[in-house]
Amino acid sequence: MRTNAHRGSSELEDGNPWMLPSQVCYCGKVAKIQTSWTSSHPRRRFYVCAQKRCQMWEWGDPVMCNRSKQIIPGLLRRINSLEAEKKKGNSKLKNPWFWVSLCMFGVILCLILNEDKGTNGQL
Template sequence: MEDVKCIFCGRRRVIQTSWTDANSGRMFLSCLSNGCNQFTWVDPLMCSRAVQIIPGLLKKVNKLEARLQTRNERERKLWICLAASWCIIVSMWFAI
């Protein structure tokens, strides 16, 4: 899409995606100016079924991503513990 200027303040507008429950996945043009809250929808309304399903799917994705992050942090801590234990074992071996 071409560069579109805001008709109210003249600054450039960018395409963004809404992730609110009512408009999940809808794209809109938003003004980059902090004081200007003008926006224009780029795509048409979604069907009512999509509006019902998308928020639930987004919540599931967010929940799974949080679980993955927790597991990755736990795995990293376990690798650190494993490396530390091997360092202790090696140092004890050479101390004998």
């Protein structure tokens, strides 16, 4: 769905191929760029009115190939899963009982090693 919104400069800022050119909405303001994370349009960027005054809405990126549409959602799920695992692991390190039990293990290990040293030389 294309709109008749006025396009700004078609040059990419700083030569970055991921930067979209500025877009002006019907209100005359610079449009806001948002990203779609739906399974049918993963990571696809689009323009909307920054002030939410007009009904301006336009895709900023070209249509992705079907293979990209199939792969990207799976990659996003994998990233989310790994981030959840990392967060779960970090929360274990923040648990005070983890550190108390680790210290107790260290004390017991030291006592066992000292006891073995004391009995090695004596019969």
